Amino acid sequence: MTEPSNDLSIGQVAGRTGLSVHTLRLYEREGLFTTEVRRTATGRRVYGQADLDWLEVCTKFRASGMPLESIRRFAALVKAGSGNEKERLELLRAHQCRIERQVAELNDCLALIAGKVATYEQHVDAGTAADLWTGIGPRA
Structure with missing residues (x-):
């Protein structure tokens, strides 16, 4: 028996986060995710809980007026892993x-x-x- 997948489509993520599909695609294009957005074999975006958690952080950053460039920089630092905590x-x-x-x-x-x-x-x-x-x- 296989475990149910926790993977979510872009539409499901939009519904859960309140972000539009367009905004989710923009965030991906702008490099605002801390990991690469996964794709199915047919090219559809697939999101997991870590993506949802990160989108919650991004939403708070944006709501507080953080520029996209700063979020992009922060995401890049997170992607790079440990050793850049001071930055x-x-x-x-x-x-x-x-x-x-x-x-x-x-x-x-x-x-x-x-x-x-x-x-x-x-x-x-x-x-x-x-x-x-x-x-x-x-x-x-």
Whole structure:
């Protein structure tokens, strides 16, 4: 008796990851996988659990704004195997710093918006909201 295959088609991977078939092909063309995408005898792409795990990492990298070039570099380092951990760490630290700056900027924006919401809530509750927007100064 043969064991059931854990191999997935590109359509199945698209369904599981939320990535489009087009994006999966792009990731392969761009060298963003840490291993070569396997093919069946008829040339169809075949993915395994390790591919799904890596795609989850890629998705988080992309969602956090990591450029494709950085993901490509990181994938190449992973493909190359051990001995380049310092370079991987430097790449991840640089991206972490970018995200931390973005989070700080967003927190500043959120604080400003929260202040505006509080001001508008006070004026709406008091029935004085009609003249809030003057387009100048802190009243806006």
